[in-house]
Amino acid sequence: MTDDLAADPAQDAILADPQHTEPATHTVLTRLREMIVTGQIPPETRLRAEGLATQLDVSRTPIRSALAVLSAEGLVNYSVNRGYTVRSVTIGDVFDSIEVRAALEGMAVWTAVERGWQPAALDRLAEIVARGRAIVDQGEWSEAIEHQWYQLNWQFHRSIIVASGNSVLRNALRMTLIYPVFGDVARLCPSVAGSVPSRARQIPAVPPDHIVESQDEHERLLAAIRQGDGAEAQRILSGHILATKRRLHAIVLPR
Secondary structure, X not given: OOOOOOOOHHHHOOOOOOOOOOHHHHHHHHXXXXXXXXXXXXXXXXXXXXXXXXXXXXXXXXXXXXXXXXXXXXXXXXXXXXXXXXXXXXXXHHHHHHHHHHHHHHHHHHHHHHHOOOHHHHHHXXXXXXXXXXXXXXXXXXXXXXXXXXXXXXXXXXXXXXXXXXXXXXXXXXXXXXXXXXXXXXXXOHHHHOXXXXXXXXXXXXXXXXXXXXXXXXXXXXXXXXXXXXXXXXHHHHHHHHHHHHHHHHHOOOO
């Protein structure tokens, strides 16, 4: 299997970014978003272009462009007096975003099936699923392995959005990216982790149940797509995303 899953221009159309974003801005945007949603940059922090440019070793131009996008996405606030500041995201916000994402991605996969998948795009989707299965079947787990699997998970979901060909859906989904996508939200999202007992935030030595179940759902979804069953694909994908909310509800401590 090739390691270059982004060789096709469609695969380069990153879900999280607006169309025609410059490569430097995309890189900075991805980095800043992850720093914010994982709490590396705490809520209410003032985001100064000069300081961030120095920290990320880039010019101020992509920083300013990225901050404007993050403001539109709702991760940062802007005011004339204070400039850009990180918005505080609550656990309720995370639950709400998961519900919206489930509805939108379900619509996206139905649309993609109805439009018909290009064979090369479907082959790439199958390759992503196969690489995820290979990771799970190794039977080992660690923070590095988790990150690797979640990168494939993100490519899987992103590929579905791209296949829908619906830019309105893609832009709407950007607004749901208020929690980490490259690891377990229960551990990496501060607004969630603070309500989760420590035992539920430990990284096990073997793939956790929710990862095994998620991988199984990827495979069932791929089968429904190949069969051209848009309704079934929509049902599987919506339930797949909502499973994260159900898992979090089960482990979050009462307040």
